[in-house]
Amino acid sequence: MRFRKGGFLASLIALFVGAVVVQGCGSLLETGIRANVKAERLAGAPVVVTGGQDYPGNPVGNDDDPLTERVLLDEKLVDAVAKVPGVAKAVPDVSVPITALAGRPAEAFGHSWSSAALSPYKLVAGAKPAASGDVVVDRATAKKTGVRPGARLKASVRGVPHVFRVSGIAESRHTTRAALLFTDAEATRLYDRPGKIDDIGVLATAGTDPARLADAVGDAVSDHGAQALHGNDRGVAEFPAAISGKQNLIPVSGAFGGLSTMVAIFVVGSTVGMLVQQRRREMALLRTTGVTPGQLRRMVMAETALAAVVAGGLSIVPGQAFGRFMYDVLVDEDLIPREMIFSQGLIPRLAGFGATLFAALAAAFIASRRVSRVRPTEAMAEATLQTRWVSPIRMILAFLFLGGASALAIVTATVMSGPTAASTSAPAAMLWAVGIALVSPALCRWLAALLRWPVGWFTGLSGQLAMLNASVRRVRLASAVTPIMLATGLATALIYLQTSQDDASNRVFAKNLKADAIVATQDGALPPSLVDTLSRLPQVEGASASAASEGSLETVLEPGKNDNGTKTEPKVRPNKIDLQGVTGSGARQTMAHRAVQGDFGKLTGNSIVLPDHILRDQDKKVGDRVRLRWGNGEASSMTVVGTFDPPRGFDYAMVPAAALLPHTTDGKLSQILVKAKPGVSSQDLRAALQKQTGEVPGAFVANRSEAKAAHAESDKSGRVASYLLAAVVVGYAVIALVNALIVATAERRSEFALQRLIGSTGRQVLWMMSVEALVTALVGIVLGTGVAAGSLIPFGVALDGNVLPSGPGWVYMTIVASAVALTFVSILLPTTLALRAKPVEATVAP
Structure with a gap:
């Protein structure tokens, strides 16, 4: 190692x-799992007692899929929690969204005065709220x-305006979020969720251990779809956005970690394998002097x-x-809430270290195995030029990876639809890459033969x-x-x-x-009554609310039987x-999809309009x-009043906005x-709308183009x-590209020196290497384009039926140009440095 510092x-x-990439991605995954x-x-x-986000009942197929909206608690649970030993007081808590303050959009929440003890808030001026309309402001x-x-x-x-009398001012040393504190009755009225509450704050008796108290309270409320939290977990109840942040971060970090780990293992294995293969002559000499294969x-x-x-x-x-950097990027782009605590414990570090160590040792063992098993009398001849690359293990692995990529491509094109097809297309790209890399010597031989005459004709003798x-050293070319x-x-x-997803959407x-x-x-909200107000304007034909959420259509299965023969719960x-969420009276005028059956205008109460194929x-x-399960876990029986035909893969159901909003x-x-x-x-329409909405804080009007x-x-x-x-994975691949090409080129110092000793000039050697760089880049780009096509074509078919991907063409041209530029720099720079040495000295250099 002292004499092979470059390797x-x-x-x-x-x-x-x-190791850095895998650790960083692992820390994101740990952050999502812990969701502290x-x-x-x-x-x-x-x-703190809050609603459990697990899918209720006995679901089949996606019982681990959490609900997307906050699950509310029955207010009767307050009494049950108060009876648990160790509980000094159980305080119900509600959060009322305050969307504007003093005529300006705001992000604040209203709470009951009794819940002020949970912070705790302390009065610094005035008095607590005593009557309806009173409020204490932080x-x-x-x-x-x-x-x-x-x-x-x-x-x-x-979005509904109110005027309150400020009875007092309070502060808390624990929070800086804007808060309004009402009387308990006023908070319940404004909350407008009869019989429901958000959370229950549990105050413990002196000397009670919070962890044990949480277990006891959890046992008392577990049958009611609730959970008891303590420590950093309590923040999830206070910041419900952390729930969606967890749902976003876990799959994103899983994709990051999985793909990055595969790339890391592949790159590390390729680099170590290439370095071992470059030492064939040295190892052959050791074999002839009596060194055993095991040594x-x-x-x-x-x-x-x-x-x-x-x-x-x-x-x-x-x-x-690196993990913190990716976390900050995701926070800045609102993918996860800033309140979620970044975590990186021992497991991500061990994963990064273990993945790279395993890849390195496995590659070293495989690469050294062939060299070490050659007979001493054949070792020097075997080391002269590596031409053999086929082995049973390599071909089995190539078959598995290419077969897996083909299977994913078929599933993507025939089973998946819409944007969800990306979940199988991205892994398929990595499988194609590994599979093609395993058979790359053969592919390089064919492509080099195809390019041999055109390139040689245009570039002369050096070309x-x-x-x-390139034709003879196809294994090195493949590396x-x-x-x-x-x-x-x-x-x-x-x-x-x-x-392509963006364009289709x-x-x-x-x-x-x-x-x-x-x-x-x-950053505000519109009063629901504004829909009717706008629809009555003389310039307006129809107006409809627009709200989005997620739910599930449930099919109730027949109850089964357990081992004792008794029936189980359905x-x-x-x-x-x-x-x-739409307004039935204006849906037909504002939605381009026409009803296949029924009438959108009947969307009132518990009614629903479904895609035609789902109904069939x-x-x-x-x-x-x-049966519809809303995003907050509540279920309703909905009457189908119509059907429509949405684009393939972009299914959704229309429900009355008045029914949807209380479930968000x-x-x-x-x-x-x-x-x-x-x-x-x-x-004229914009002027009429702006005049009518001028009193709504933060309201604006956008035309079709702006929308x-x-x-x-x-x-x-x-x-x-x-x-x-893409930046993380491709950035690592680019580092590997430069690393591999510099090492592979620097290995050829003695070859360049020999060419110069027999009459070639330095310029001729550089020209030869320029042609090799061009061929290397072209072959790599052709194979890389094949990898991308194997992923993008099935995805396009599943997304919208288009074989070619959507997006600006300059992106691909930039990728190609960057690959060519990096290849030339990585090959010609070490070549230029190697040519500075005297030819006689370079032929004997290690």
Whole structure:
């Protein structure tokens, strides 16, 4: 290792970067699994009871799929919790969304005065609320709005304006969030969820252990769909956005970690394997001097293990920093809430270290096995030129990876539909890459033969020599081509998977948008009564609320029997579906989808409009009833009043917005769709809408073009996650590309010196290597394009039937140009350095 510093450094870089990437992705996964959120407003309660987010009942198929909206508690649980030994007091808590303060959009919540003890809040001026209309304001909000005790404060609750009298000002050292504290009766009225509460704060008797108290309370409420939290888990009850953040982060970090680990193992294995193969002559000489195969293998394994241990130790601090960096990016783009605590314990570090160590030792063992088993008398001849690459293990692995990629491609194209097809397309790209890499020597031989005559004809004698090198040294060419293929293929696949999804989503949105204008708010809410107000304007033909959530259509199965022969509780088969809340009277005018059966205008009460194929699959018809599980876990029997035909893969159900909003976490109406009467210009419509909504804090009016542009920018979560994944994986592949090409080129110092000794000039050697760089880049780009095509074509078929991906062409051209530029720099730079040495000295250099 002392005399092979370049090889040691190359393996160290590959192992170090691999460990950093795997540790960083592992820390994101641990953060999502733990979902720790520090309690602020509930910091004074050692135990908090909140609704469990697990799917209720006995679901079949997706019992681990959590609910998307906050699950509410029955207020009767307060008495049950208060009776648990060790509980001093059980305090019910509700959170009322305050969407505007003093005429400006705001993000605040109202609570009952009795729940102030959970922070605790303490009065610093005035008195507690004593009557309906009284409110206590936190000190920061009072300062910001300029109110004092006795003043009037305008506040909107879910977009509905109210005026309150400020009775006092309070502060808490645990939280800085804006809060309004009402009388208990007023908070219950504004909360508008009869018989329901958000949480129960548990105050313990002196000397009670919070963990044991949480277990006791949990046992008391477990049969009511509730859970007891303590420590950092309490914050999930206070910040329900952490629930969706956990749901976002776990699959994203799982995709990050899985794909990054595969890339790390592949890159590390390729780098170590290439370095071992470069030492064939040295190992052959050792074999002729009496070294046994086992001694050779142990030497290589010991060297590799040392490099892996050093790389793992160096990666601990950067691994945590890299995980924190990705966490900050996801927080800044609102994929996860800032309140979620970043976690990186021992497991991610062990995973990063273990993955790289395993990959390195496995590659070293496999690569050294062939060299160590050659007979001493044949060893030197065997080391002269490596031409054999086929082995039973390699072909079995190639068959498995290519077979798995083909299976995923078939499943994607025939079974999957819509954006969900990306869940199988991204892993397929990695399987194609590994499978093609395993058979790359054969592919390189065929491609080199195909390029031999055209390249040789255009580039002259040096080019012909370069093509002879490529044809004869196809195994070495394959080692250089593999990282180019990996970087090009994964970059193209991951980026165009996202751009294709974005384009399809935007086209579906534009096609479904029949409204001429959209009324929305910035960080606020619209009063539900505004829909009727706008619909009565003389310029308006129809207006409809627009709210989104997620639910499940349930099929109740026949009860089974257990081992004792007694009947078990009936199970349900849930089928997830997006929910769109609309106003029945304006849905037909503002929604482009026409009714196949029934009438959208009948969407009132517990009614639903379903995609036509779902109704047929369930053997139902218009007028029948279906069971819908809302996002907050409550179930309703819904009457089917119509069907429509949405684009394939973009199914959703329409329900009345008035029925949907109470089943969402915040209950806020964010958009109203408006259709103009015939002959009314867009300017006249906008002016009428702006005049009517001028008193709503933060309200604005957008036309069709602005609405389409806003939709294109709205779904940042998936886009940011995909591009961050592409940057991490492709960035690592690019490091491996540069690393591998520099090492592979530097190995040929003696070859360059020999060429110069027999008459070649330095310029001729550089020209030859330039041609080799061009061929290497072209072969890698062709194979990388094949990797991307194997993933993108099935995805396009499943998404919208298009074989070619959607997205700007300059993205692919940039990827290709970058691959060519990196290849030339990585090959010509070490070549230039090698040519500085005198030829006679370079021929004997180690």
